[in-house]
Amino acid sequence: MNAFSSQNATIFAWLLCTLMLNTGTCTNFSIGCNQKDKLGLLNFKQRVIDLSGVLSSWNPDQDCCQWRGVNCDHITGRVIRLNLLCSTTLANYIDKQDKSHCLSGSIHLFLLLVELEFLNYLNLRNNDFLALQFDSIHQNCHNLSVVSHFHRSLNSSSLGYLDLSLNDNLAINSLQWLSRIYSLKYLNLGEIDLHKETNWLQPLTMLPSLSVLMMSDCQLKDLSPSLQYANFNALDVLNLSENEFSSELPKWLFNLSCDISYLRFARNSLRGQLP
Template sequence: MATTMLRLSLLLILLSSVVSDKCNPQDKKALLQIKKDLNNPYLLASWDPNTDCCDWYTVKCDHETHRIISLAIIDSGPSNFSAQIPPSVGELPYLETLEFHKLPKLTGPLQPAIAKLTNLKYLRISNTNLSGSVPSFLAQLTNLTNLDLSFNNLTGSIPDSLSQLSNLGSLRLDHNNLTGSIPSSFGSFKSNPDIILSHNNLTGTIPPSIGNLNFTHIDLSRNKLEGDASSIFGPNKMVQIVDLSRNNLTFNLSNVEFPTSLTSLVINHNKVYGNLPQG
């Protein structure tokens, strides 16, 4: 009898350990490879292969499928690792949120494996030392609603193909070293995203096609943009916040029709003339 009870107890322990580990084995394998590629930082100390990865810090699993849907590696203190974005992030096919934030020693280009994450809705890689260009493969992530690549060292031009992101609600490429002009294709965004491109080295004019959009927030400040910006405005627009400061823009404010929704307008350090409407 005692032997039977012992065997039963051992069986229950084994079953409970199997049941408690909800994490998909392939997801766990990918996460452990990510940890290795990041040189096993202390931030990921909870990533123990003997525990359920759904319980790991910075990770979130779907309640029903138990697949990894969120990976948010954010360092609130001094970063203790130096690495590039691991290619193994592309082995988390159910990922909807991917964040690498406040990691000043994260270097290299945007990893092409990210293009495999077709379920991705929120991508933020910001406040890092990321370099290289804004890759055109991002246009393949058609479910994206938020794209934030701000506060990095990205260079080169902005790819026209970003306008193919039909669900995008917010685009942040500010605080980089981007050059070239704002793509005229941005006027064909279907989702009217807020556009934040400030603190770059963008040149040329603001494409008139931008007037096709009905965003609530646009920030093109601290670039080298020229010409007329009046297409941003209009009596039927929903725009609330506009910052065009510190460019070389030239247009007559008296000819601009401002929407009633506008709450903040910053246009200093340009060549803007004319009078603001009364009222």
């Protein structure tokens, strides 16, 4: 049975199950994790540093839909959410947060999105990641057909929610990779070091569905004050507080085609008036 027939059979079983609920015949029906997605999650586990066993429940002999932080579609069994935020105690003015129990190492985001093709929610907030790898396939693979396949898969990504905020040891030199995740609606990069990214605005304006943009305390300096138009079509929330902007308020902010309901520029050195 091919994958398409198998998926149809699963959907039919769920429809049949719905019709039989009143009789109690189908109360325990469930579908297991997709094997391709399980392999993708195990690859993610191998690539990160997990000294405290955050991912200890990720046992290959068990259903990956039952693993910590993993949520699957009830009908297809495909992984759709990965929620691995780290809980820490708020630090006082002297001590730094203890993140020794959080995930660390590198985030291989390109590979993760290609391997988990139905992932629409990724939350890695408040961990201790040190690097983000996005073009590792492109840089290390000389087979153009393989590279092309991976980029086609990425272009069809369904990721809508991405939170990498509060990984305060993470520095990202470029955000050009964001322009490939067309489906993105929510992006939070708060407290990530972006001081080397001088053209951060351009890739973000290539995301047609982006409605929430949170980039506070990222050491950003250039707000492109002379730019007339920024192609944000759906932006509703914009938080650029606690950066290093020192200029007039940008012209593009007043020429948006959408209506912003929340705007925050606190603790910058901006000049001008909001209309």
